[in-house]
Amino acid sequence: MMDFGFKISPSSAINLDNADLSLYDELCKAEPDICKCMACGSCSAACPANRFSGMSVRKLIIDLQRGKKKEAVKMLSDCMLCGKCTMVCPRGINTRHLILSICKLYKED
């Protein structure tokens, strides 16, 4: 293949048709409240790890819903499980247990 000095980059668009949501569906069974997230961002704003790794439960949930497992798992790297996100969630989602469930279900690559 010829090197032109530039490449065809894969689309950054999320294609929901072929997003692999099998793990997410499994997660939904374990944590049905995950669907209640309305992306208010309280969790991210309160998160002490956000400052270090951009950890955000809001983004985490969205990423999982869009099948972006890699990005989601990476975000968990600095989670300290302090539980502040659970304290502030206006929809009463047990984000702390959600994180543990994700840690259990998903894999680091």
Next chain:
Amino acid sequence: MIYQGKQKIWADYQKEIPDDHWFYVRSCIRQNFFPGAEKMFLEICRNVLHKDFYETENHTTCGGIAYHCDTIPQETVMTIVARQFALMTEAGYENYVASCITSFGNYIEILETWNEFPELETRIREMLWKACRREFKKPKYVAHASDLIYKYRNLIAEKARYRLINRNTGEPLKVVEHIGCHYSKMFPSKGVGGAEYPYVLCGMIESWGGNVIDYPERRHCCGYGFRQYHVKANRGYSISNTHKKFESMEPYHPDMIITNCPGCPYFMDRWQYAIAEMEGKTYGENGYGIPVFTYEEVAGLVLGYDPWDLGLQLHQVAVEPLLDKIGIEYDPAAKYEGLDHKDLLRPELPGVLRCC
């Protein structure tokens, strides 16, 4: 797809195009990419249809390419345009037709801006006067050259030697129409058929016997995007967009692509070669690409002009399979012969994309 629904929209976006007496301005880049196209436009309009099309050697670029590359300010591009209008006024014309889509968009944008901000127009008049002591009247009608071919499409169809039909099967050819972004996306009412389903090329295809393909990424840019290509660091972005378009049209197996913009045919033609080299993928039949034409070239083909006189040998994607499909006669040996039968030499053939 409900065809009547589209027709209803087309009916809402009809634009008044005078029949005759046009001041014609060329594109900066087309003559290098597809030199036969503009020549064929004037040839058809003047010699086939006997219309009055005036052209002056004094006209320049409209400045649009620099404007869209962010290299000149708005006042500059407006003054350049004002000078073009002055040339038209001096020549005694009121109808202004541009060969280039970006020019067309540029003229429309500037005229609309002047409508909204008359003080800007006054300032530009002053600047033009200071710069070259010229005055201008605003054109009564501004059209893109494809608007005129659209207008004359049925006249051309009457005189046509060929139709866009597969000679072997009798089926209409599957044609992708690609409209330049600056044609009607900025001002939908200024384009034939509006922005969502522009009719300008569809009308030609339908009159000349082809079938229009409506594929999901039909609205997408060809990938040129001015600074996306001109800045080398962005070039991957440019080709990625072209790639996306081809991926989207691929399942429909189009026979050809018709465009009405200077950049689009060039990039859709040349990037097919680059994509083939990068990905090993071709989109036409038997390892060929999908031939990409300007509307003037297609008009010339159906009217029976010699493909090599239309400059089709300058296309990267080989046009011969399509010519064979339609049944257009051509002399393969004459492909690389100049006007004076001088040998133009044969280009090196690409490794992946099949060419003749």
Next chain:
Amino acid sequence: MKENILIIGGGIAGLEAAAQLLKLGYNPIIVEKSDHLGGHVAEWNRLFPDMTPAEDVVSRLIAGAGEANIFLNTGISFVNRLKDSYNIMLSNGISVITRILLFATGFTLFDAAKKEEYGYGVYNQVMTNMDLERWFNTGNDERIPEEGPKTMGFVHCVGSRDEKARNPQCSKVCCITAVKQAIEMKQKFPDAMIYCFYMDLRMFGKKYEDFYISAQRDYGIRFIRGRVSEVSENIEGRLVVKAEDTLSGKPVKVTMDLLVLMAGIVCNPDTCRTAGLVSLPVDSDGFLKSRDNIADITESPKEGIFYAGTCTGPKTVPETLAEARSAALAIHNYIQGLK
């Protein structure tokens, strides 16, 4: 002799106002341009948030206004201003003299075909909220496959909050309607994947938020924050819907079998024409202008002309009914004051 009160529009506002005016001892005359009473609500199937059948609401209202004079298929031809009353010529040739005019002219659903990029009327599988309600009522629409759509979507704010659609206003009820319809579709087709594309979710009313939470958790409806940019048809005739998923900051693409456009509420052009007959002013949002948008929403700036319902802006059914009652009372007080 009972006092005549002319009510323009036989929708729920007109019917409720007529019922109240009857009780107060007046003679309401309803003029309705269509062939049925109940307006848009009569064409609806069930109403949020308790899934009340629209038919029940309308038939109750019609029963309440039973003794009023009702002219169907009738418009207003012209209006003559007399000294202290109006002489109104109806399209059926009858003329009415009244001191009181009540505009209950309602709204028009935004013409979804105007949002060309969504392809309503061009693509086979694009419909509006109204079409869907009609299907709930009749079960007859070839856009909806018998086995149900595998994937479907709702586009919020079609013709609302959109300057390009010439309606920058929020239509107020579409958010909750979309959630309601999504739930109903999920109830009918439990295997369908349903997306809602929204910009904001305005769950302002009683129990709306519960409805929304239930849609998310119990029905698994996926909400994507982002306005749909364009819709295309792919080679299989399925719809390719593109939007930006603004929450992840990425474009999103999904292929669907059905797309429902939540057409918004815009001012009824007939309202404006009729209002023009008595030179009523139009507010900046395109709806009729009240004397005061806070204290006197049911009163026009003109003597003896009153408003009820969505002719002054988008409203829910309970709001419209409350306003109709309020207008009836305002009329009563006005007439008392004349004596």
Next chain:
Amino acid sequence: MIGMIFILSYCLIGLVRIILQLPKEDRKRFFMSLVNPKTMAKNIRDIFCDCLFHVKLWKRNKLLGYMHSSIAFGWFMLIVIGHIEVLLYTPHRAKLFYFPIFFRYFVAETESTMRGAFFFFLMDFFLLMVLSGIFLAMFKRLQSRLFGMRRTTNPSFLDLVGLYSLWAIFPLRLLAEGFTADISGGSFLTKSLNYVLNSFLSDHTNMLPAWWAYSCALGVFFIVLPFTRYMHIPTEILLIPLRNAGIKIRNARKGFAKAEVYSCPSCGLCIDACPMGVMKTHIKDTTVYLNRQIRRNNERRIEEISDKCLLCGKCSAICPVGVEGDKLRIAQRSLRKYSVNPDYADISSDALSVHAEGKVLYYAGCMTALTPVIRKSMESILKKAGIAYELMDRDGGICCGRPMMMAGRFDQAREMIERNTRIIKDSGATTLLLTCPICYRIFKEKYHLDGIEIIHHTEYIDRLVRSGSLKISRDDRKYVYHDPCELGRGCGIYEQPREVLSCAGELVEAAKNRKESICCGGSLGSLTLGFDKRKAMTENALANLTVAAPDVIVTACPLCRSTFNRYADLPVEDIAETIDKKCV
């Protein structure tokens, strides 16, 4: 007879297994402690107090205490005296351990001698004592409320078999001895029964079935014992010396944890103690059921029970045998396998470094960030007292690690501890001040800050008040102090906050306080309890706090504060807020 052999061998094997399962160092420590006279004395004392006299139960409820000690001590004495009798009368038979049990059957003795009468009396006395205990036990089955227990456990089938055979042993013994009393002799109980029986059943042939029934009941009891809650009787004897040797839970299922699980008598005291108990649905998630499920190896339920718990530690605090429900659960949680494991390597410490040479370093913690008033008040107090201090986590920092620890993820917690330790040591501070008991507990238990004093603000304020650096004005408001779980039961701090508060106004007590204080329901300990499930617990805890009609609820934990504040009708304050307002 078979029963006895079975149980003895079973216990022996169990003992060896548990001891073998202990980590090497623990095992060594255990054996050393056995020969150490001090711990030996303590072991013997504890075994007597706990296993025979049930001192803890006496303290809790006299009836319950009597029930247990009468059965245990009475039976123990029966066995001891029985042996003495055997030794005295038939020394050659002493080797047969079953002999004393059926002594009356084998030997006809005389009560006419003083010595004989004395033994007969003692035997009958203790038998009566046991019987009274059994009677109480039967009564308790029906009316547990009278014994101060609102709810008891739901016994399993084998438990019931054990229970009924236990109940049957002593009445049958009485019956059997009653039949033989005229032959073998007896005292006030057996003799009088003998007269009654003889009055209508004069045939001695009844004697044999009665003795058989007695021996069968005894046999059944011992055979089912290992599979029932009565296994706690032998296990507790092992648990006590293990505990006294300072051994802790290291493995969720082996060694010390196993000893604890088998020591659980299924008494169900923890059911009433559990704050989750306010909702009926949670009754089966209490420690007694955890122990039962661990014995049954029901993994699904073990996970469910251990994840739900708030880790308030109250069950451990009141457990008569000392089962540590909270620690057992954390140990179960640590068994979970996670495929995603956070590590904090990329957190830059530079941004978090502080300079606090010779000063007090104040670590507010994550939860305090949600109740900034605590931090503000604490800073204000420090300023008023003229203390030089530095904040460690003004813009947030690394979590103390306790929440992670509670989730059973020790490696992650340890990493956070290391990171924080470095920051604190590098700061040069002399004192580490904490306003959050959750942080405080882990700093106390797991951090090694050599030389830096770790102090909770309740202690610190108390010290400031005592030293006179802080003057508090009194008012006539009534304050009730809520003991946060991690501070009270977790770290044993009960009195300092009360000292401080009694300077500020009238201190009243909650119905249940100190060691028995009720968790606010907001605890981070529970992994699975949803927000909606906690409301009832908070309201119950509030009801407990407000019995003495206080004006203000004062606590010393940011989490308790925000949890109570959500549902309380009274103002809820952190002790720092209260004191800051009252500082002169």
